[in-house]
Amino acid sequence: MNTVAFEFGASAAMDFLDAHRLSARTPFQTCGWWRAWIREAADAEGATPVLVRLTRTDRPALVVGLQLHQDGGTALLRPLSWPWADYHEVAEVVDASPTGSEPDIAGLAEAIDRCQREFGARLELSNLRADGPLLHAVSALGAAPRPSDTVFRLDLTDSDVVRRVCERRDMRRKRRRIERLGTLRLTCADTSERVTARLPAFIELHTQQWGARPDTVAPFDGGVVDRTYAAVAAEPSSTARLHELWLDDTLLAGWFGFSHDGTYYAYRAAYDLDHGRDSPGHLLTAAMVGELAAQGTDTFDLTRGAYGYKLELPSNRASTMTVSREQPCWV
Numbered sequence: 001m002n003t004v005a006f007e008f009g010a011s012a013a014m015d016f017l018d019a020h021r022l023s024a025r026t027p028f029q030t031c032g033w034w035r036a037w038i039r040e041a042a043d044a045e046g047a048t049p050v051l052v053r054l055t056r057t058d059r060p061a062l063v064v065g066l067q068l069h070q071d072g073g074t075a076l077l078r079p080l081s082w083p084w085a086d087y088h089e090v091a092e093v094v095d096a097s098p099t100g101s102e103p104d105i106a107g108l109a110e111a112i113d114r115c116q117r118e119f120g121a122r123l124e125l126s127n128l129r130a131d132g133p134l135l136h137a138v139s140a141l142g143a144a145p146r147p148s149d150t151v152f153r154l155d156l157t158d159s160d161v162v163r164r165v166c167e168r169r170d171m172r173r174k175r176r177r178i179e180r181l182g183t184l185r186l187t188c189a190d191t192s193e194r195v196t197a198r199l200p201a202f203i204e205l206h207t208q209q210w211g212a213r214p215d216t217v218a219p220f221d222g223g224v225v226d227r228t229y230a231a232v233a234a235e236p237s238s239t240a241r242l243h244e245l246w247l248d249d250t251l252l253a254g255w256f257g258f259s260h261d262g263t264y265y266a267y268r269a270a271y272d273l274d275h276g277r278d279s280p281g282h283l284l285t286a287a288m289v290g291e292l293a294a295q296g297t298d299t300f301d302l303t304r305g306a307y308g309y310k311l312e313l314p315s316n317r318a319s320t321m322t323v324s325r326e327q328p329c330w331v
Helices: 011-018 031-040 106-118 135-138 159-166 169-179 194-212 223-236 273-279 280-296
Strands: 002-009 020-026 050-055 059-071 074-079 091-093 121-128 147-154 184-189 239-246 250-260 265-270 299-304 317-323
Touching: 002 091, 002 106, 002 194, 011 031, 011 239, 011 250, 020 031, 020 147, 020 239, 031 223, 050 121, 050 299, 074 106, 091 184, 106 121, 106 135, 121 147, 135 317, 159 280, 169 280, 184 194, 184 280, 194 250, 194 265, 194 280, 223 239, 239 280, 250 280, 265 273, 265 280, 273 280, 280 299
Parallel strands: 074 121, 265 299
Antiparallel strands: 002 050, 020 091, 050 059, 059 074, 059 091, 121 317, 147 299, 147 317, 184 239, 239 250, 250 265
16 A cells, blocks of 8 residues: 655755655765755745655655745646756665565556645656656656757766777877876865865866856856755765866866766866866866776766767767646546
């Protein structure tokens, strides 16, 4: 028998996340990511967190993170941490749940339907994984999925892909040219303490590159974006990482991302404009791909957005999905 419950509001959601361990399908469903976003960003986004819990004795307990908005006079449910997260999925409670069985899609569909009825809300889910249980559940309710954003991934188990990224002719030429000025080295802040310590330098680098551009998405401005990144960095379960490429003591480029379940998720990058002709961002990517592949990482996920640098790489393309469902009618 299914048991469906709702944790409504920031306080109730935080209490639940503090009390349970989650198995996250992407880094954007970890306790650390959700806690940081709820604490620092939810109010600024006009969002009320709602955790939908589905419990069965013979299946893993599932959690769907949602946020409730008021769009004019209409209640609207979106994924928790939208639009910050690049992927949205369910999580599983692992502290007192069976393991190894498939998610209960029918039960999950029932829980989502009950949530919509509880709050009298329209459902608008974007950036769902095409093969994930959340999309399957909403589709089972009769909603028709459609493509959302294109995402790009590098298969690091393919030695040819790794070689093509690391040994591109133009990259070898630029690497040789910049190495005439000093020694290149790659570093990685791989604990919450180290990421927290290095984050201000990354924010400064990103602000110098993007601060004056009108097309910047969620720029660092000393406010909610900075605080949210700092909160994510401070959460060990968020699996945040900060890779940096240095020329002697000069920071050339940085990438803030996540190492999760055999995949590196590249979230936000920045580079030193003074060295732009040498493509420090590309050099950083090449160095990271080589190191991550050697460490046994399976995939370098460049996440959403068809930016030019992603199109130049030997990446696989896939589409995330969007699905909408109107407020159910009571029968």
